[in-house]
Amino acid sequence: MTLFLYYPSDMKYTSIINNQTIPIGQIPLVSYDEFYELNAGFITDSPEKHCVNYFGYPIGERIKLICCIADDLTHEINVSTCLVNPQDELTSLTSTLFCFEKFEREIHENFGIMFSGHPWLKPVRYSHNRKDLSKTIAGYPFYSIDSDELHEVGVGPIHAGVIEPGHFRFICNGEQILHLEIQLGYQHRGIEALFLNKSKLAERVAISESIAGDNVVGHTLAFSSVWESLCGFQTSKEMNFSRTVALELERIAVHTGDLSAACGDVAYQLGNAVFGRLRTPIVNFLQEWGGNRLAKGLIRPGKNQFPFTGELATRLLQVLDAYEPEFNEMNGELFRMPSALSRFERTGTVSEETARSVGTVGMIARSSGLSRDIRLSHPHALYGEINHEPVIKHHGDVYSRLQVRKEEVRQSVRYLRDLMTRVPECNTNTQPMGQTQPDSFTLSLVEGWRGEICHCAITGTRGELVMYKVKDPSFHNWLALALAVRNNEISDFPICNKSFNLSYCGHDL
Amino acid sequence: MLDHIKIVYHQGKQFIPDIKTAKVPGIFRGRPEISLAKVNESELVDLCPLNAIMPDPIRLDLGKCSFCGECARQFPEKIQFTTDYKISVNERESLIVKEGVNEPLKINPDKISRELRNLFRQSLKLRQVSAGGDNSCEWELNASNNVQFDMSRFGIEFVASPRHADGIVITGPITENMAAPLQICYDATPGPKIIILVGTDAISGGIFAGSPAIDRSFLDRYHIDLYVPGNPAHPLTIINGILDLIGRK
Numbered sequence: 001m002t003l004f005l006y007y008p009s010d011m012k013y014t015s016i017i018n019n020q021t022i023p024i025g026q027i028p029l030v031s032y033d034e035f036y037e038l039n040a041g042f043i044t045d046s047p048e049k050h051c052v053n054y055f056g057y058p059i060g061e062r063i064k065l066i067c068c069i070a071d072d073l074t075h076e077i078n079v080s081t082c083l084v085n086p087q088d089e090l091t092s093l094t095s096t097l098f099c100f101e102k103f104e105r106e107i108h109e110n111f112g113i114m115f116s117g118h119p120w121l122k123p124v125r126y127s128h129n130r131k132d133l134s135k136t137i138a139g140y141p142f143y144s145i146d147s148d149e150l151h152e153v154g155v156g157p158i159h160a161g162v163i164e165p166g167h168f169r170f171i172c173n174g175e176q177i178l179h180l181e182i183q184l185g186y187q188h189r190g191i192e193a194l195f196l197n198k199s200k201l202a203e204r205v206a207i208s209e210s211i212a213g214d215n216v217v218g219h220t221l222a223f224s225s226v227w228e229s230l231c232g233f234q235t236s237k238e239m240n241f242s243r244t245v246a247l248e249l250e251r252i253a254v255h256t257g258d259l260s261a262a263c264g265d266v267a268y269q270l271g272n273a274v275f276g277r278l279r280t281p282i283v284n285f286l287q288e289w290g291g292n293r294l295a296k297g298l299i300r301p302g303k304n305q306f307p308f309t310g311e312l313a314t315r316l317l318q319v320l321d322a323y324e325p326e327f328n329e330m331n332g333e334l335f336r337m338p339s340a341l342s343r344f345e346r347t348g349t350v351s352e353e354t355a356r357s358v359g360t361v362g363m364i365a366r367s368s369g370l371s372r373d374i375r376l377s378h379p380h381a382l383y384g385e386i387n388h389e390p391v392i393k394h395h396g397d398v399y400s401r402l403q404v405r406k407e408e409v410r411q412s413v414r415y416l417r418d419l420m421t422r423v424p425e426c427n428t429n430t431q432p433m434g435q436t437q438p439d440s441f442t443l444s445l446v447e448g449w450r451g452e453i454c455h456c457a458i459t460g461t462r463g464e465l466v467m468y469k470v471k472d473p474s475f476h477n478w479l480a481l482a483l484a485v486r487n488n489e490i491s492d493f494p495i496c497n498k499s500f501n502l503s504y505c506g507h508d509l
Numbered sequence: 510m511l512d513h514i515k516i517v518y519h520q521g522k523q524f525i526p527d528i529k530t531a532k533v534p535g536i537f538r539g540r541p542e543i544s545l546a547k548v549n550e551s552e553l554v555d556l557c558p559l560n561a562i563m564p565d566p567i568r569l570d571l572g573k574c575s576f577c578g579e580c581a582r583q584f585p586e587k588i589q590f591t592t593d594y595k596i597s598v599n600e601r602e603s604l605i606v607k608e609g610v611n612e613p614l615k616i617n618p619d620k621i622s623r624e625l626r627n628l629f630r631q632s633l634k635l636r637q638v639s640a641g642g643d644n645s646c647e648w649e650l651n652a653s654n655n656v657q658f659d660m661s662r663f664g665i666e667f668v669a670s671p672r673h674a675d676g677i678v679i680t681g682p683i684t685e686n687m688a689a690p691l692q693i694c695y696d697a698t699p700g701p702k703i704i705i706l707v708g709t710d711a712i713s714g715g716i717f718a719g720s721p722a723i724d725r726s727f728l729d730r731y732h733i734d735l736y737v738p739g740n741p742a743h744p745l746t747i748i749n750g751i752l753d754l755i756g757r758k
């Protein structure tokens with residue numbers, strides 16, 4: 001096989017850095033057994049490594065599997081690949097390493113590959129192009145329990161509030177939750193297929209903006225970084241500046257809104273109202289800057305669409321000056337109010353061990369003691385210069401998750417204040433983007449407010465997209481929510497759910 | 510307790526007193542105005558990622574537009590977005606803005622049933638169904654009820670069950686997987702009932718139009734009472750649209 005020309009035959013994987021494009025042939029092709037050993041070996045007893053993406057795509061009749069394991073210490077991502085047949089029965093990585101749980105289910109759902117030893121090889125999202133169309137969302141195989149004492153509670157897909165759909169099936173002993181199963185897929189819009197079917201860059205940007213409308217900056221930035229890397233485009237200082245500012249503003253806005261929602265769920269109306277209103281000046285600033293409160297239209301590949309000017313910097317400082325004391329004052333009240341604390345503390349706990357074993361990422365991981373933050377481990381935009389230190393809490397309960405939010409907001413405000421002292425000169429000269437390189441592989445990681453977003457692209461012989469893979473941080477974290485609520489009262493489910501605030505559409509794609 | 514009173518005191522009154530005349534800060538892409546200037550039409554039509562621009566004469570369909578502003582950026586002499594956020598209408602065709610016709614968009618009162626106005630003018634309870642929405646319109650619907658926009662002061666509220674509702678608000682392009690739950694929710698709402706579509710995705714499918722993963726047949730079966738464009742729709746667009754629909758001055 002010609003592929004063997006590219007690498008020494010004893011190398012079973014290749015290492016890249018964030019936003020790097022490599023020829024697809026540079027990733028060594030190994031047998032599934034070697035692939036299994038290699039990736040299991042990476043994860044086992046190595047807390048600094050985790051799986052950022054694992055997916056398959058068809059090559060003729062066969063399926064190519066690509067696994068990407070990030071190493072937080074070396075700041076590299078180890079990419080390995082193998083070719084399998086859809087009829088193959090493969091040994092499941094999940095049987096010993098739960099962090100692969102959803103990835104293997106997705107590969108099974110899309111291509112029919114069996115993973116022997118997987119504890120629950122159930123559908124993930126009932127995608128329109130799944131292998132077995134006879135399985136439909138209404139027939140999801142829930143776990144149930146045959147017992148006179150226990151009962152089941154089904155919630156959703158449509159929920160009581162104005163939120164996205166998903167089904168939660170609880171098995172309870174009285175008020176106590178013994179088990180929760182979360183079934184998603186209702187939001188599936190065919191995002192990954194659309195990336196291939198739409199040919200204009202502007203269309204693809206519009207898709208990336210709609211992956212998760214509450215994390216527009218994160219996903220648009222991941223798409224833009226992938227595209228720029230594929231085209232060999234170097235981002236300018238001003239572009240990196242704007243993107244860093246936008247990402248931190250998005251983090252402040254959503255975290256503030258989440259604190260408001262958490263107050264609402266413990267019937268603390270003042271906190272609900274004040275945090276709710278404090279989010280407004282932040283999203284309104286995004287609108288002043290780019291014309292949209294959720295930053296749609298702001299980030300574009302190869303362009304600094306809305307340069308961040310000195311006037312905007314002055315304006316942002318005014319906004320932050322007004323925001324900060326009120327944010328701090330409200331937190332001071334909230335976090336010393338016994339009636340609120342009693343609802344937050346020891347509720348919905350995810351131990352550090354669980355958080356690691358299921359492969360949580362982002363602020364959910366950081367709330368359970370894991371230092372997992374792309375801004376530090378695989379820095380992009382200006383994070384290399386910022387010397388970011390992740391906010392880490394150790395209890396893994398609702399309280400910790402709210403504390404992480406509070407402290408991350410303060411940290412982001414500090415970063416923004418610092419950035420405002422060195423706003424780069426506006427340079428509207430844009431270099432042309434160039435063409436996407438043929439037969440290439442690109443991976444981009446962005447630390448959005450929820451956690452790590454990972455987009456991967458693979459191009460064909462003419463530089464056309466043959467695979468686009470999106471992974472929202474929620475893909476890792478939904479299982480942690482299901483485990484967090486065990487042995488809690490079912491009435492605490494809303495506050496647990498809110499403290500995670502995971503994305504349905506980002507998961508369902 | 511005293512601290513709480515202090516916070517309440519210095520937070521003061523946060524609500525926007527006049528929701529109909531409030532100004533949006535900074536740049537905002539609301540109702541576009543299209544001049545009669547001659548431009549390269551095919552270039553203009555082609556650049557729109559949502560196929561929202563039609564040629565000869567140039568028209569822009571707000572039901573398809575994602576308000577990205579790219580057309581105005583490349584053809585500023587032809588298209589300008591104003592900050593007019595009152596763009597909700599009750600007829601689909603009214604969302605199509607024609608060149609040279611630069612007038613505010615209006616609800617057609619003749620197309621509103623007397624029953625709707627009589628029953629819902631003082632109180633309208635809505636059930637929201639996100640059917641593939643990306644959580645941006647959902648976020649703005651929630652914001653419509655925060656202490657600033659405070660939609661509930663007009664008796665307009667979101668309720669937890671279709672059994673309590675006078676109508677449904679749909680966001681998202683309507684995925685195949687949500688088509689059945691949406692139908693069940695609508696059927697469970699007691700009549701008379703209304704349907705409101707919020708956001709470009711709901712109105713036309715947006716960037717998802719034509720995706721095999723969506724199923725919009727629900728919309729063919731029923732009359733739509735209100736179209737609220739935007740990506741996402743701004744809270745002022747949402748609130749003013751509903752107020753105009755129910756005839757609240």
Ligand code: SF4
Nearest residue numbers: 557574575577578580
């Ligand atoms: S603003 Fe609307 S019409 Fe103009 S390019 Fe964007 S989507 Fe098309």
